[in-house]
Amino acid sequence: MKKIILTVLAAGMTTVSFCQKSFILSHQDKRGFFAVSAGGSLPVGQFASSSPDEKGAGMARRGVAFSLAGGVRLVGPVGLMVRAEQHRNSVQAQSLLVDGFSNGTVDAGNWSTTTFMGGPYVHLPIGRFSINTRLMAGQAQATMPTTSLTAPATETGTSVETSGSKSTALALGGGLAVQYRLGRCISLQLAGDYTQSRFTFSGLTSTTWTNTGRAQSSYFTGDRTVGAVSATAGIVILFGDCYRPF
Template sequence: MKKLFVTVLAAGMTTVAFCQKTFILSHQDKKGFFAVSAGASLPVGRFASCSASDDQACMAGNGLVFNLSAGYRVAGPVGLMIRGEQHRNSVNTGAMLDALYRNDSDVWTAKADNWSIMTVMAGPYISIPLSGRFSVDGHLLAGRALAVLPNTSMSGTFGRTEMSLKTTGSQSSAMAFGGGLSLRYRLGRSTAFNLNADYSRADFTFTNLTSTAQSNNSVSTSSSYSSDRTVGVVSVSAGIAVLFGTKYRPF
């Protein structure tokens, strides 16, 4: 009986010690992170504009975003981070048709590729611990962006005449600026769940664009031209972070 009591006591103490160790390690401060997230990309400003009178309206719709980021604190709560992000946004084809002058009896259809925007930015961030396992990070970033202006096409009838309109796309790079917040919840020693809200903006100039109109056997192609477009997106994403860089190790 005494041996059984000693065995149970030892097992209990071992379990308590293990739980204490796990608790301490799951709350231990980490100086760096690698994170991957995915979510929704929401166009704002002229990127979402569908106004027929706005020659820089991008008519972008909601889309998807995928991002990778890494950061390391270098002085207390302040650190440096780098972030790569990919947005894919649809084009509002209904707005394209609304901007086309036509009779009520005319039947038209529109097609468009997706907008594609890729950014790579870096800058400072600050990490602020909250109660329990929660913390919040804020960051301001700058870098480069690459965008692809989508090809578009419309076809239909104007009276009794069949017509089609096509516009070629192009790609352009520009300076990008952004910022955002991340709410982090520690899942264990070296993992965390991230909920992110970010904004990014870039002003692009797309060159070598052409438009082609075709009716019956007649084809007319414009000379090359350029177009300035402002791309602004708000993204909401969630993902997992791997934490590293413990300053003090008690075990």
């Protein structure tokens, strides 16, 4: 009987010790992280404008955003991080149907913008929660979509196709992420980020076909300011103990 009691007590003490250790390690501060997120992309400013009379209007709709990020704290709560993000936004096609194309058809591709940025971030732990704020700079690449307009035969009987183009530019941005610690090395994350770049798309071609079959082409350069806010959710992998008591 005495041996049984001692065995039960030993098992209980081991369980308590294991629970205490798990609790401490689940709150242990980490130096670095990797994060994978996905969510929505909200175009802002000229990028979201649907006015065909506004020079530089991007006519972008809400879309999707994906991001990969990693960072390491260097001094106290301050560290450096890198982040890659892609936005895909469709075009407000109906806004293109003007000047003889009001009853026509339109076919348009998608805006695609990819950014690679780095910069400082600040990590603020609050129990199981933590807040990360960051300022970023880097490079962006954007693809302007091809658009095609066709007027019905009862109107002008004209078709116009404007080619797409790719361009690179300086990218600036910043954001904030709220993380909730699930265990020793995993957190859930909700994040909001803003990025902006000004692109110059060269070599754009606009080709017009009339009902007689003749085609006329013109070449031009277009400037577009692409600004978007992403709201994403994802998983964070934590690594590197700041201090480990075990």
